[in-house]
Amino acid sequence: MVYADFETILKPSLSGTVEEEEVLSSSFGDCGTIIKSVHPGSSSASRTTSVASHMAYSFGYYIKCNFNDRFSKYVTYRGVNCSKNFVNTLRDDMMYIYDNYLSVIAPMQTLSKDDEIVFSSSDKCSICKEYLGSYRVRDHCHLSGKFRGAAHSSCNLNFKIPHF
16 A cells, blocks of 8 residues: 655646646555465366465544545444445545535635735736736635636636546
């Protein structure tokens, strides 16, 4: 298992350059197994001989939410139906985060004086980085409500958080 703490991921932008986009959440998990001896069968059809099998008996996972730490959590379980419980518990936790945070669009916060200056003086779209004419809209994060920059209306409407 590979462990990494990704705060951002690289994504291609509309203009063909590579931009960074914040990762909403990361999940890290691991399972514990019991090794049981296997008695080799009498079949000569295979040249592979099984000598042991792994039986899952525990799991642990950590969900790290970069947008709101109250959704970050560690879960551990030890017992029967470990694999099934792992999938069901992780799915339920991720659906809770989606239903209670990701599916709710936050209204844009009131712009500060600095934000207003950035908006009025921008000459490039904050999304596609192309020339920004006189018609511009205020782009904001739908999770936090924070102002991101001036954008083309079409770029703003097409820039969405993926719904999995």
